[in-house]
Amino acid sequence: MPEYSIGVDLGGTNLRAAAISAGGEVLARISGRAQLSAGRDAVIGDMVNAIVKLRDQEVGTAHTLAGIGMGVPGFILIEKGIIVGSNNMPAFEGYALRDDMERRLGTTVVLENDANAAALGEKWMGAGKDVDDLVLLTLGTGIGGGIICGGKVLHGHVGMAGEMGHMTVVPDGNPCGCGNRGCLEKHASATAISGMAKVIGLGADLTSEQVYNLAVAGDEKAKRIFEAMGRYLGVALATLVNIFNFPLYLLSGGPLPAWEFFAPAMLEEARWRSFTFRHAETKVEKAILGNEAGLFGAAYLPLLERKG
Amino acid sequence: MPEYSIGVDLGGTNLRAAAISAGGEVLARISGRAQLSAGRDAVIGDMVNAIVKLRDQEVGTAHTLAGIGMGVPGFILIEKGIIVGSNNMPAFEGYALRDDMERRLGTTVVLENDANAAALGEKWMGAGKDVDDLVLLTLGTGIGGGIICGGKVLHGHVGMAGEMGHMTVVPDGNPCGCGNRGCLEKHASATAISGMAKVIGLGADLTSEQVYNLAVAGDEKAKRIFEAMGRYLGVALATLVNIFNFPLYLLSGGPLPAWEFFAPAMLEEARWRSFTFRHAETKVEKAILGNEAGLFGAAYLPLLERKG
Numbered sequence: 001m002p003e004y005s006i007g008v009d010l011g012g013t014n015l016r017a018a019a020i021s022a023g024g025e026v027l028a029r030i031s032g033r034a035q036l037s038a039g040r041d042a043v044i045g046d047m048v049n050a051i052v053k054l055r056d057q058e059v060g061t062a063h064t065l066a067g068i069g070m071g072v073p074g075f076i077l078i079e080k081g082i083i084v085g086s087n088n089m090p091a092f093e094g095y096a097l098r099d100d101m102e103r104r105l106g107t108t109v110v111l112e113n114d115a116n117a118a119a120l121g122e123k124w125m126g127a128g129k130d131v132d133d134l135v136l137l138t139l140g141t142g143i144g145g146g147i148i149c150g151g152k153v154l155h156g157h158v159g160m161a162g163e164m165g166h167m168t169v170v171p172d173g174n175p176c177g178c179g180n181r182g183c184l185e186k187h188a189s190a191t192a193i194s195g196m197a198k199v200i201g202l203g204a205d206l207t208s209e210q211v212y213n214l215a216v217a218g219d220e221k222a223k224r225i226f227e228a229m230g231r232y233l234g235v236a237l238a239t240l241v242n243i244f245n246f247p248l249y250l251l252s253g254g255p256l257p258a259w260e261f262f263a264p265a266m267l268e269e270a271r272w273r274s275f276t277f278r279h280a281e282t283k284v285e286k287a288i289l290g291n292e293a294g295l296f297g298a299a300y301l302p303l304l305e306r307k308g
Numbered sequence: 309m310p311e312y313s314i315g316v317d318l319g320g321t322n323l324r325a326a327a328i329s330a331g332g333e334v335l336a337r338i339s340g341r342a343q344l345s346a347g348r349d350a351v352i353g354d355m356v357n358a359i360v361k362l363r364d365q366e367v368g369t370a371h372t373l374a375g376i377g378m379g380v381p382g383f384i385l386i387e388k389g390i391i392v393g394s395n396n397m398p399a400f401e402g403y404a405l406r407d408d409m410e411r412r413l414g415t416t417v418v419l420e421n422d423a424n425a426a427a428l429g430e431k432w433m434g435a436g437k438d439v440d441d442l443v444l445l446t447l448g449t450g451i452g453g454g455i456i457c458g459g460k461v462l463h464g465h466v467g468m469a470g471e472m473g474h475m476t477v478v479p480d481g482n483p484c485g486c487g488n489r490g491c492l493e494k495h496a497s498a499t500a501i502s503g504m505a506k507v508i509g510l511g512a513d514l515t516s517e518q519v520y521n522l523a524v525a526g527d528e529k530a531k532r533i534f535e536a537m538g539r540y541l542g543v544a545l546a547t548l549v550n551i552f553n554f555p556l557y558l559l560s561g562g563p564l565p566a567w568e569f570f571a572p573a574m575l576e577e578a579r580w581r582s583f584t585f586r587h588a589e590t591k592v593e594k595a596i597l598g599n600e601a602g603l604f605g606a607a608y609l610p611l612l613e614r615k616g
Contacts, residue, residue, distance in 0.1 A: 085587075131465075133464070133465060147551070149457060149462070150458075154457070154552070155553070156441070156552055156553020156554055156584075156588070157439075157441060157553060157554060157555040157588065157589075158553060158588045158589075159553070160553040160584045160587070160588050161551065161552050161553035161554075162551070162553075163550040163551070163553075163583075163584060164550070164551060166550045166582070166583070166584075167547045167550060167551065168477075168543050168546060168547055168581055169476075169479070170479065171477070171478065171479075171543060178582075178583045179580055179581075179583060179586075180546070180580065180581040180582070180583075181581075235476050235479060238476060238488070239475045239476055239547065240551075242471040242472070242474045242475055243455070243469065243470070243471070243472060243475065243548075243551065244462070244464055244469050245463070245464020245465060245466060245467070245468040245469035245470075245471075246464060246465060246469075247465040272487055272488065273476055273487075273488040273489075274474070274486075274488070275471075275474070275486045275487060275488075276464075276468045276471060276474075278487075279393075279468070280464070280465065280466045280468050281465075281466075
């Protein structure tokens, strides 16, 4: 019988789950709100119900379930299957989520950080299909990311690897909640774009999308904001390329439509700052799965574990 | 019969080779000058003679040879076994060194970049014995380095990974031969220490060792130079820790004796710039094999290849 797995993507607002075949075909899916305010038990109940519904009603017995993969915000203590340091989900802090889910569902459950899951999803079925090594940067409120090395997520020794949003790109730059100054995410995230719009006098409460619309309309200040953002991304990319010499670096997230405004500066900056970028074939591209990436990556986790 | 391998470390000035048991014991060694000016054939002849002497005369038939490992300067096209971009050895540029050595010696030969070999040596028999993941930074004329990930060298897709010396730590800093500005090695190498000594008026032609001696004697300018060097190293370390979350980061090279003068600033800088450094156990330590690291790492290469 063909194998499939179920991926769950638990975000700050949405809870999504999908049954996906080992070949990457979506067999069935469920979307709903993540009821974080209703407490941990309610969220776990929702997840279990969604998974059981997909397994027992939607897919049925024509496929064999390889397991469940879950992408969740926060750091994951991979070996223990525990979430720590999740600002969005304090109720899950230190909770043995994986073991609880395995008990309730009677099958293998694999936890993964959501940004890592997105990187893995792009590797499996997205823009990184053809490579085994890539770095994904997700531009949002902050900048998250994931590193795929040899086809697998690079975790580091306690699962905290891949914090590219906190690379120092401006040693004396904007202060960051992490304690550092000049973190990439303080200069190149959607939030940073809004911040620059305020600082340059374009508008006090513009979203990055509104700044993008102004750039499309020809506003010079808006264009310069994206150019600056691109330069900072380029500094970080150059360092990543010098460290990893991976063939592919992907960007995803809300500001992606502004690619035409930030990418030229980003690529120019990366090129002059990295001889590896100039001498080894290096692609910097848009991720293609959008907010489906995490779902695909989550579903891939148990399949990947079987491969060993 | 117990296995052994032969490691060769070909540097700009010295050619060294050692027969090392699978348990890490040096069975025999040979050291000489690297006759780079005499041309490629002379250097290859010297290497072959050294290896044959170790194999046939020193070790003999009591051990089984697993293969030869060679650490060489420059980028290695790993799959092809070819050196490219070696400033010290232009005669080897594009030459099929591995295949030639295999033909002459009738055994497996594995090529590796010298800094990667040093990192692997520290992992096998040095300061990184207890971990599978580490980053080594070698402070010298420039700053080289190697990344060990899952017990193996991280190569990147054409073997150019690990260029930590060219991480941007000062976006508008000192110009670098690589085309960038503010590369780590332009602010924290032995050469950078000499350069700062000149700029601050301590002396026009001081070596980093002389600057160290002045610091030991209590010279405030010399101390401030090492403090600055430490800060730049800390910026780079923080970014490495945020990216990798590895348990261990090692430093080696000529300026290492000045640890007491640069390490406090380095660690302080890394700590405030990286929440991962503060929250996950992270060690920054001196490498312990000195210039033997490359020899051990080279010898480990064929043993590692057997393990698969």
